[in-house]
Amino acid sequence: MSTDPTDATASSSQTEPVLLITGASSGIGAATARLARREGWRVVLAARSAEKLEALAAEHGGPEQAIAVACDVTDWEAQQRMVQAALDAFEGIDAAFANAGFGGARGFLKDTPEHWREMVLTNVYGAALTIRATIPALTSSQGHLLLTSSVAGRRVLPGSFYSVTKHAVTAMGEAARQDLNGTGIRVTLIEPGMVDTPFFENKPTDALQDDDIARAVLYAISQPPHVDVNEILVRPTAQAG
Ligand SMILES: NC(=O)c1ccc[n+]([C@@H]2O[C@H](COP(=O)([O-])OP(=O)(O)OC[C@H]3O[C@@H](n4cnc5c(N)ncnc54)[C@H](OP(=O)(O)O)[C@@H]3O)[C@@H](O)[C@H]2O)c1
Numbered sequence: 667m668s669t670d671p672t673d674a675t676a677s678s679s680q681t682e683p684v685l686l687i688t689g690a691s692s693g694i695g696a697a698t699a700r701l702a703r704r705e706g707w708r709v710v711l712a713a714r715s716a717e718k719l720e721a722l723a724a725e726h727g728g729p730e731q732a733i734a735v736a737c738d739v740t741d742w743e744a745q746q747r748m749v750q751a752a753l754d755a756f757e758g759i760d761a762a763f764a765n766a767g768f769g770g771a772r773g774f775l776k777d778t779p780e781h782w783r784e785m786v787l788t789n790v791y792g793a794a795l796t797i798r799a800t801i802p803a804l805t806s807s808q809g810h811l812l813l814t815s816s817v818a819g820r821r822v823l824p825g826s827f828y829s830v831t832k833h834a835v836t837a838m839g840e841a842a843r844q845d846l847n848g849t850g851i852r853v854t855l856i857e858p859g860m861v862d863t864p865f866f867e868n869k870p871t872d873a874l875q876d877d878d879i880a881r882a883v884l885y886a887i888s889q890p891p892h893v894d895v896n897e898i899l900v901r902p903t904a905q906a907g
Pocket residue numbers: 688689690691692693694695712713714715716737738739740765766767768769788792814815816817857858859860861862863864865866
């Protein structure tokens with residue numbers, strides 16, 4: 667895969683490479699789309715909030731540069747439609763960022779069993795479906811797969827079922843990396859510390875900004891083909907946990 671937009675060998679087309687992002691309607695996903703556009707990528711914006719995505723796609727230059735695809739990542743058929751929409755619009759996918767996810771309260775007596783179910787379906791099953799749906803296109807492009815895990819996917823937080831789901835995502839990234847060895851696809855786990863996004867009901871203090879994580883994503887996908895950045899863990903300076 668060439669990620670240099672001026673390189674005439676870019677694989678999805680002869681123009682700008684294509685980045686598909688789930689969870690693109692807000693926070694880290696939206697910031698990554700913004701920075702990717704500035705760095706010469708076309709973007710496929712996926713999430714459930716169709717209106718927000720349409721507005722973002724319009725800001726990013728409209729259908730030649732950015733498309734919005736309503737997709738609930740827990741729905742396999744919706745994920746397949748998302749990939750088809752990307753291929754119809756742009757002919758290929760050079761990088762796929764499985765980023766959709768949400769958190770919950772700490773404590774095994776907190777939240778509801780239904781909240782846990784949705785969290786597993788979104789954070790774990792949804793990410794796995796994105797991998798499954800994008801492998802054929804990424805194989806054709808010799809592309810790049812990225813997953814948003816978390817610092818909570820590297821260390822256990824007390825009573826955090828969210829941390830359990832993110833450990834699964836960390837394992838999934840390594841499992842996918844080994845499975846995809848030999849295909850030319852690179853795999854990167856993005857592991858943010860605390861980031862100031864709508865993920866939190868109350869605005870966090872001393873947190874990273876969404877753009878700080880977007881830069882990590884763009885760093886990973888801008889490396890030459892022989893470099894596979896497997897994990898990037900980014901905390902705000904002096905985060906305790
Ligand atoms: N903020 C942090 O401190 C932090 C730290 C570490 C890791 N993370 C991870 O970073 C990722 C992005 O979170 P964020 O902080 O940017 O929070 P956010 O602003 O709340 O963004 C979450 C995104 O996920 C989407 N989403 C949720 N459920 C979905 C579903 N079923 N199908 C499709 N899209 C879905 C949301 O869009 P719709 O509601 O429109 O579907 C939204 O675009 C998550 O995986 C989160 O766990 C965040």
